[in-house]
Amino acid sequence: MKRIIVLLVLLMTLGQAYSQQVLTLEECRNLAIRNNKELRISGEKIKMADNEKKAALTKYFPQLSAMGAYMWNQKDLNLLDMGALQSAIGSSLGELAHLPIVDKVVGGVNDLQHLDIQNVWVGSVSLVQPVFMGGKIVSYNQIAQYARQLALSMNDLQLQETIYKTDETYWQVISLVNKKKLADAYVQLLRKMDSDVTAMITEGVATEADGLSVKVKLNEAEMAQTKVENGLALSRMLLAQICGLPLEQALILADENIEDFPVTVPDASADVNEAFMNRFELKSLDLAKKIYQKKERIVLSEMLPSVALSANYFVTNPNLHNGFKNEFSGMFNVGVMVKVPLSGWWEGTYKRNSARAETHIKALELENAREKVELQVNQSVYKVNEAGKKLIASSRNMEKADENLRHANYGFEEGVIPALNLMEAQTAWVSARSELIDAQIDVKLTKVYLDKALGKLSSNE
Structure with a gap:
């Protein structure tokens, strides 16, 4: 019986340990990266950009196509009006028109001018090799290359955003865990004090007002405790959602049991040029500007002549090359195609001006983004240094509060300090x-913000 009880206890312990997964910050990052839907979407966009780049490359090669058609016609085709012909022969030859030889000649002419087109078959194979398209094909390939780089940049940007959100939520949970411990301890302390003051009221060494004051503080502390518990539960759910885990899964973080974090007082400084090189938002805007510059070139190519070589093979039935006989016949041809736009210059000029304006917009957006990044980096540096000063001041205040509470407890126990x-x-x-x-x-958190502003967040940190 004892063995069965021990086995059940072990199974319950193992089940509880399995349900409560202990995660480090690095493990949370890896889970978030693996399960983030936005990262999966950006990964699919990279695949799209790869395929579009390969598709643009095929424009350099000959384009081969085949065509076939069948048509059934109700009537055949007569090249001559045989009734008018017979009338003309009759009026010209008179009685001779009824001779057998004349009838045979007219019949032979009728057979020759009658074309059987009831069943018509047409087929062709065409090959077109672009020679000069005004720079359009080159521009399309460059745009496809920039688009792939843009997709990679956006994927890296989403990766940094995911890491940033994970770190922020992780440390928020740690903060609320410690505040919950503090709230629990404070409530426990006030409950003991309430019990002590009640006993003192019974003995006549404390007043009812003292007891009511303690109860009010206890109610306030219990309300604050409830708020912290709710906030902690919601923060754990948010972290589980970011990590791609079930919301009801109990997450235990590795840093929850640390009472005082081994943090050093930072003295931050940052190089803005490092942020300019690392920030993927700036890289994306720069690539967008290059794409719009190539679109200008595409608009210009519509205004330039285009040259292409062509080769074709046609096959028909009836035979177009030999009296429309009911047989298949084909032929080759080769040629050069030149297209020169004559009336599209005005429209093309306006389109090109519009494309230039779009390029200018992207250049201005890039310049504006650089200014904002510079401001963000400086703000992050100030926040890091401010957080360091705040830590020093808070540590000093904590020492004074400890000393003050020690004296207050001693004085209350000796009866010289009121409740x-x-x-x-x-x-x-x-x-x-x-x-x-x-x-x-x-x-x-300010260290995380600074790393994000500098574009240095990565899953390996």
């Missing part, structure tokens, strides 16, 4: 502890 003063010391300690937790998390 109200002790609660004020406890509230100040909780506030200082909460600010210290925020300061430690801010140091982590």
